[in-house]
Amino acid sequence: MTAVLPARPERPTGGRLIDQFEYGLDAPICLTWELTYACNLACVHCLSSSGRRDPRELSTAEAEAVIDELQRMQVFYVNVGGGEPTVRPDFWHLLDYAIGHDVGVKFSTNGIKLDKARAQQLARTDYVDVQISLDGATAEVNDRVRGAGSFATATRALENLAEAGMKDFKVSVVVTRENAGQLDEFKALTDSFGAQLRITRLRPSGRGADVWDQLHPTQAQQRDLYNWLLANGDNVLTGDSFFHLSAFGEALPGLNLCGAGRVVCLIDPVGDVYACPFAIHENFLAGNVRDEGGFQRVWQSSELFADLRSPQTGGACTKCAHFDACRGGCMAAKFFTGLPLDGPDPECVQGYGESALAARDLELVTPKSHIDHSHSGPVRGQPTLLGMPSIPPAKICDESPLAGLDLR
Amino acid sequence: MRRLLSDAGTVLTTDVVAFDPATPWQKARSVALRPEPFGALVYHFGNRKLSFLKSKMLVAVVKNLAGHPSALAAIEASGVPEAQRPAYVQALADLARSQMIEPQEPTP
Numbered sequence: 001m002t003a004v005l006p007a008r009p010e011r012p013t014g015g016r017l018i019d020q021f022e023y024g025l026d027a028p029i030c031l032t033w034e035l036t037y038a039c040n041l042a043c044v045h046c047l048s049s050s051g052r053r054d055p056r057e058l059s060t061a062e063a064e065a066v067i068d069e070l071q072r073m074q075v076f077y078v079n080v081g082g083g084e085p086t087v088r089p090d091f092w093h094l095l096d097y098a099i100g101h102d103v104g105v106k107f108s109t110n111g112i113k114l115d116k117a118r119a120q121q122l123a124r125t126d127y128v129d130v131q132i133s134l135d136g137a138t139a140e141v142n143d144r145v146r147g148a149g150s151f152a153t154a155t156r157a158l159e160n161l162a163e164a165g166m167k168d169f170k171v172s173v174v175v176t177r178e179n180a181g182q183l184d185e186f187k188a189l190t191d192s193f194g195a196q197l198r199i200t201r202l203r204p205s206g207r208g209a210d211v212w213d214q215l216h217p218t219q220a221q222q223r224d225l226y227n228w229l230l231a232n233g234d235n236v237l238t239g240d241s242f243f244h245l246s247a248f249g250e251a252l253p254g255l256n257l258c259g260a261g262r263v264v265c266l267i268d269p270v271g272d273v274y275a276c277p278f279a280i281h282e283n284f285l286a287g288n289v290r291d292e293g294g295f296q297r298v299w300q301s302s303e304l305f306a307d308l309r310s311p312q313t314g315g316a317c318t319k320c321a322h323f324d325a326c327r328g329g330c331m332a333a334k335f336f337t338g339l340p341l342d343g344p345d346p347e348c349v350q351g352y353g354e355s356a357l358a359a360r361d362l363e364l365v366t367p368k369s370h371i372d373h374s375h376s377g378p379v380r381g382q383p384t385l386l387g388m389p390s391i392p393p394a395k396i397c398d399e400s401p402l403a404g405l406d407l408r
Numbered sequence: 409m410r411r412l413l414s415d416a417g418t419v420l421t422t423d424v425v426a427f428d429p430a431t432p433w434q435k436a437r438s439v440a441l442r443p444e445p446f447g448a449l450v451y452h453f454g455n456r457k458l459s460f461l462k463s464k465m466l467v468a469v470v471k472n473l474a475g476h477p478s479a480l481a482a483i484e485a486s487g488v489p490e491a492q493r494p495a496y497v498q499a500l501a502d503l504a505r506s507q508m509i510e511p512q513e514p515t516p
Binding site: 013020076127 | 440442443444445446449451453456458460462463
């Protein structure tokens with residue numbers, strides 16, 4: 001059988017680390033683990049279309065088994081998210097369990113559960129990092145995207161952490177067209193809490209696909225962001241997510257490479273393993289931690305990950321002078337905008353992405369994930385970006401006792 | 409590789425000892441080595457810094473440090489060709505700066 005399959009290129013000996021990374025690692029450097037699809041918010045750009053809990057989510061015992069496995073594989077760090085991970089009743093238990101098993105935890109939260117007592121608990125705990133999500137430096141900008149009251153919730157959590165003496169906590173910002181002009185304000189706000197700023201790229205993943213056209217930064221904003229990162233990059237974390245900007249010229253600090261299935265991956269709340277947190281789609285599903293052999297077998301033996309673990313050798317981008325800088329950009333961004341994976345990133349700073357988007361077939365239906373846990377009804381403080389939420393009457397007579405009745 | 413995992417960066421608080429290859433060194437006690445196809449991933453549980461050893465030979469050198477009276481002796485015992493030894497001294501100096509290796513405790 002193997003004779004008919006195209007041979008996968010062999011890993012070279014020596015050379016640059018980034019070239020080695022393209023062939024994958026024996027275990028992820030770090031991975032993202034979304035503990036639940038449940039969330040109190042309904043952010044318009046949620047990468048995992050979260051909202052409602054999935055009844056098939058991993059149990060406490062199953063989650064502990066995953067942590068045991070990560071310890072065995074020497075995965076020293078996980079990024080925990082959701083959904084809103086802290087709404088899982090066993091969240092604090094799992095946090096302690098991971099830390100007790102040499103698996104450090106950095107978790108992302110909207111701050112809903114970070115009262116003074118929890119902030120003090122976290123401040124006392126080594127080996128845990130907290131990042132509070134905020135997508136506007138002002139309530140006005142933030143709440144349009146994340147929902148009314150979410151700015152107040154986040155800043156209250158930040159106050160609690162600062163007051164408890166927590167060190168190195170983060171403010172995590174997804175850069176959008178609406179907040180790209182607020183980078184200095186974000187920095188000032190973060191500094192005022194003694195926290196660290198982390199900014200990441202908006203992807204057209206999950207509900208992000210619905211708002212990407214409206215929210216992704218303009219070319220001019222991307223240029224400003226690049227210059228800002230060059231000037232401030234040493235004090236700002238990026239999760240290495242802006243490597244597509246390196247094609248402006250100077251390489252940004254960090255790993256300028258798509259790490260999907262190579263050095264990172266995602267474990268979703270039901271145990272499905274995807275190539276990256278921004279690729280929740282069956283095309284990027286490598287297996288499930290509940291399968292025989294667990295996470296380790298998925299990471300080390302899945303066909304999908306084996307396919308991802310080779311350098312890109314074909315496609316339009318490999319002929320571009322900037323290919324070594326940006327490596328073709330983000331796989332998920334291309335996929336969910338309907339672009340070929342070996343072509344330019346939709347936000348290619350050399351402008352090839354815009355042409356590629358314009359050249360898409362008018363009939364093209366962009367790929368959509370079949371995983372959607374969005375709230376089905378209205379949510380308290382619903383974001384207003386897409387216009388004021390209209391709450392349909394449950395029954396016709398809630399509106400008017402005579403509405404809809406044909407009285408003739 | 410300084411900011412490879414830029415999110416894990418934490419400021420060092422303890423003093424860094426200058427690297428002298430003629431003195432005895434060892435893999436830091438709070439450091440774990442994870443084997444990788446090209447060498448190893450190095451993780452420091454204290455400062456949460458992450459680094460990589462880019463060759464299996466360098467992995468052998470780091471592992472051998474503890475059993476030798478000097479870093480130079482460990483390099484030699486690991487079979488590093490003479491011409492490459494300066495590069496290995498440099499690599500160990502980098503690891504010392506990031507506290508991945510530390511001086512051996514003087515035997516009481």
